[in-house]
Amino acid sequence: MGHIAFFGIGAYAYAILALSGFPSIVCLLSAGVISACFGFLLAIPTKKLKGDYLALMSLGFSFVVYAIFLNWSELTRGSLGLPGIPRPIIFGFDFSGNAAFLSLVIFTALFSWWFIHRVTNSPFGRALEATRDDELAAQSLGKNTAKLKSLSLIISAFFAGIAGSLFASYITFIDPSSFTFTNLIPILLIVIIGGIASLPGTFFATMLIVLLPEFFRFVGLPSEIFGPVRQIFYALTLILIIYFRPRGFYGKIDLE
Amino acid sequence: MLEVKNLTKYFGGVCAVSDCSFEIKKGKITALIGPNGSGKSTVFNLISGSIKADSGKIFFNNQDITNLPMEKISNLGISRMFQQARLFKNLSVSDNLLLALDNEDTKFWKNILGINKITEEKKERVRKILKEFGILELENKPASDLSFGQKRLVELARTMFNPHQLLILDEPVAGVNPKIRQNIAKLLLKLKKQGETILLIEHDMVFTLELADGIIVLDAGKVIASGTPKKIKNNKLVLEAYLGS
Numbered sequence: 001m002g003h004i005a006f007f008g009i010g011a012y013a014y015a016i017l018a019l020s021g022f023p024s025i026v027c028l029l030s031a032g033v034i035s036a037c038f039g040f041l042l043a044i045p046t047k048k049l050k051g052d053y054l055a056l057m058s059l060g061f062s063f064v065v066y067a068i069f070l071n072w073s074e075l076t077r078g079s080l081g082l083p084g085i086p087r088p089i090i091f092g093f094d095f096s097g098n099a100a101f102l103s104l105v106i107f108t109a110l111f112s113w114w115f116i117h118r119v120t121n122s123p124f125g126r127a128l129e130a131t132r133d134d135e136l137a138a139q140s141l142g143k144n145t146a147k148l149k150s151l152s153l154i155i156s157a158f159f160a161g162i163a164g165s166l167f168a169s170y171i172t173f174i175d176p177s178s179f180t181f182t183n184l185i186p187i188l189l190i191v192i193i194g195g196i197a198s199l200p201g202t203f204f205a206t207m208l209i210v211l212l213p214e215f216f217r218f219v220g221l222p223s224e225i226f227g228p229v230r231q232i233f234y235a236l237t238l239i240l241i242i243y244f245r246p247r248g249f250y251g252k253i254d255l256e
Numbered sequence: 257m258l259e260v261k262n263l264t265k266y267f268g269g270v271c272a273v274s275d276c277s278f279e280i281k282k283g284k285i286t287a288l289i290g291p292n293g294s295g296k297s298t299v300f301n302l303i304s305g306s307i308k309a310d311s312g313k314i315f316f317n318n319q320d321i322t323n324l325p326m327e328k329i330s331n332l333g334i335s336r337m338f339q340q341a342r343l344f345k346n347l348s349v350s351d352n353l354l355l356a357l358d359n360e361d362t363k364f365w366k367n368i369l370g371i372n373k374i375t376e377e378k379k380e381r382v383r384k385i386l387k388e389f390g391i392l393e394l395e396n397k398p399a400s401d402l403s404f405g406q407k408r409l410v411e412l413a414r415t416m417f418n419p420h421q422l423l424i425l426d427e428p429v430a431g432v433n434p435k436i437r438q439n440i441a442k443l444l445l446k447l448k449k450q451g452e453t454i455l456l457i458e459h460d461m462v463f464t465l466e467l468a469d470g471i472i473v474l475d476a477g478k479v480i481a482s483g484t485p486k487k488i489k490n491n492k493l494v495l496e497a498y499l500g501s
Contacts, residue, residue, distance in 0.1 A: 115368075123354070123361035123372055130344045130355050136306060137342035141356045141418050142330040151364055197346075253346050 002042060002058030003187050005065035006035040006157040008179030010164025012069065015082045015174055024088035024095075028165050035161025036154045038065075043150035050135060062184065069176035081175025085168050095169075105166055112159050117199055119155065128152055129197070186210075189234055193241050195251020204249055209234070257282040257453055258303070258334075258422060263312035265298055265477075272298040274477040276312070280422070285444070285454045287464045289488075290474035291497060296457045297339060299474070300426050303455075304336040305329040316422070331359070335420035339427050339457075341407035343399035349410050350395045353382045356418040382417075389413045390439060405436035412440065416447075423447070425456040429463055441467065465489065473497065 010031040017027040046057050069076050076082065087096040088104065095104045119125050130138045131145045138145050168174050190209050194201025213230040221229060241248060258280040265273040273295045280286050288296050301307040303314055305326035314322045321329055330336070335356075343352050355361065360372040386392045391409050394402065402410060412428055428444070429437045437460075444467055447454065458464045464471070464485075471488040473481040475497040481488060488494055 118368055122367040122370075123374060124364055124367035126347065126351055126355060127361040129347060133344040133346055134342050136326070137338070137344065138355070139326040140304065140306075140330055140336050140338070140342075141414075142327050142359050143355070143362055144327050144359075148362060 001055045001184065001188075002061045003156070003160050004179050004181070004184040005058075005062035006039060006160035007164040007167070007183075007187075008065060008069060008176075009038050009157075010035045010161030011168035011174050011179070012076060012082070012164075013161065014165035015085045015168045016075065018086050018088075018169070019082065019084070024086075024169075025090050028088060028090075028162065031165035032158045032162040035164070036158040039154040039157025040150065042157075043153045046153075047146040047149060059181075062179075062181070066176055066179055069179060076176070079175060079177075081173055082168075083173045085172045085174065087169050087172070101170060105170075108162060108166060112162070113199065113203070116155075116159070120197075120199065132197075185234065189238055191248075193237060193248050195248025197252045198248070198250035201248055201250030209237075257317060258455070259313075259315040260299070260303070261313045261315070263299070263302060263314065264310050265295075265302060265307065266310050272477050273302065273309075276474070276477060276479055278472045278479055278482060280453065280455050281470070282453050283451045284469040285448050285452075285456065285467055286470045286472060287468035288455060288457050288472050288474060289459075289461075289464060294474040294497075295477035296474055297426060298477070300336070300424055300455075300457060303329075303424060304334060330418065333419070333421035335415045335418040335423050337411055337415040337423070337425045337428060339430070341404070341411050343402070343407055343410060343414075345400040346398065348396050348398055349386070349391070349402070350379065350382050352399055352410060353385065353414050353417050354378060356414045357381070358419070385413050385417055389443065405432040408432050409436060409439065412443065421453065423452060423454045423456075425454060427457050427459065429458065429460055437463070 013034040014027045014031040017030055018024065022030075042058065042061050046054055049057055070078055072078070073080075087094075087101060089095065090104075093100070095101045120128075127138070127143055128148055130141075131143065131148050135145050138148075167178075171178075186209055190202060190205040192205075193208060194203070194205030213233055216226055216229055216233075247253065260276060260278050263273055263276040264271070276295070276299060288299060290296050298307070302309050305321070305324050305328070308323045312322070313320060316329075316332060316334060319332065321332060321334075324332075344355065347355075354374060357378060360366060363372065366372045383392060383395065386395055389409050389412070391406065391413070394406060394410065399407070399410065408428065408431075412425070415423060415425065429440050432440065441463060444454065444456075448467065456464075456468075468485055471483065471485055472479055473488060473491070473494045480497055481491045481494050483491075
């Protein structure tokens with residue numbers, strides 16, 4: 001639930017650093033590292049929580065982060081937002097053009113896929129799965145589940161931060177309204193549709209949720225209707241998936 | 257090996273364990289018996305660290321382990337089997353056992369860099385113990401697909417596989433069919449011959465008397481008797497508390 005906050009932290013970290021003149025590669029990586037640091041900070045008070053309580057705490061965290069974006073005007077310019085965020089130039093390669101930027105996004109997505117695949121398919125990933133299935137049983141086998149949960153939060157915050165930095169550099173303008181609870185819904189939808197604990201599912205659902213609503217643009221709907229139609233599409237997809245396929249398309253475990 | 261001294265635990269106003277003291281000797285099977293609600297499982301939870309004691313001490317190999325986190329107690333050598341099967345339901349039987357092998361899987365960089373891998377040697381060790389328990393055919397089955405009795409056997413195998421000096425087993429044969437009960441009894445007798453130290457809770461008196469070297473009887477959270485099975489069988493206090501006058 002806190003992912004939208006990590007996404008926002010990454011976006012603001014990139015924007016502030018890039019507007020201060022730091023090299024793009026430093027800005028991109030710092031966005032991930034700064035988000036990961038916040039993941040670590042969130043892991044401290046939440047290490048003994050699980051299930052609904054953990055979800056509520058991380059949701060609360062995203063509201064706190066939103067309030068900071070909105071009110072720390074000296075750093076974030078509050079509701080005025082940060083305009084003119086530069087597109088990245090990495091090792092002399094200019095990613096200003098849309099095609100070039102797409103290649104950077106694809107490269108980042110592939111790297112993220114490879115890394116997370118490596119994590120989930122390693123014995124470390126199996127220990128994470130065990131912690132998810134039964135924390136007490138994992139502890140009885142000597143696993144430090146607080147450490148495992150912290151690490152998983154740090155890793156996911158890192159990648160959410162990188163995604164946020166790409167978002168900020170693509171849009172070139174960010175303000176707090178991009179990082180509200182409403183923006184969290186498509187992220188959750190991707191997880192539910194693709195299926196929990198499934199990388200192929202995440203990929204498939206991202207394509208579905210991001211690309212499919214774009215077809216409504218070609219139907220010729222007026223812009224004031226296009227937004228609500230997209231929301232209806234999200235809601236309908238969610239209802240159908242929960243009703244007919246509670247594990248999502250590729251999920252290994254049921255929603256509980 | 258294990259010494260429990262004046263252990264007390266309250267749940268709200270209810271005293272679940274009261275000034276409980278006993279000792280477990282190395283290489284022996286000790287049974288903790290008593291009527292329902294006598295505090296047996298609470299004592300197990302206190303020893304394994306899943307709940308904290310209000311007062312009293314627990315020593316394991318002369319080291320104070322009172323109120324240590326559960327994973328630390330496990331890493332010191334106390335391996336626990338739960339009353340309700342607690343397998344990792346979305347993992348295979350083999351993965352359930354591999355998790356018990358060591359804690360190298362919690363080291364992030366070691367796993368990402370491929371230094372710690374699931375080797376053929378580790379898989380062979382899993383197969384060996386599954387074969388010993390007569391459940392080799394379950395190796396690749398998800399734990400959620402197992403029957404109740406199979407789950408008990410896999411959990412017992414996992415508890416055994418977890419590096420340990422003391423096994424604590426909470427009702428290992430409760431609810432299983434006679435065939436699996438017999439298998440578990442045979443396995444525990446084999447462990448006894450191998451010199452394992454075991455503390456177990458069991459309601460099945462025939463099973464307990466056949467297996468245990470020593471018995472500790474709890475009633476209302478207090479130790480009311482302890483000694484050899486023969487001595488306990490004829491103890492008037494035990495008969496009153498356990499069987500009801």
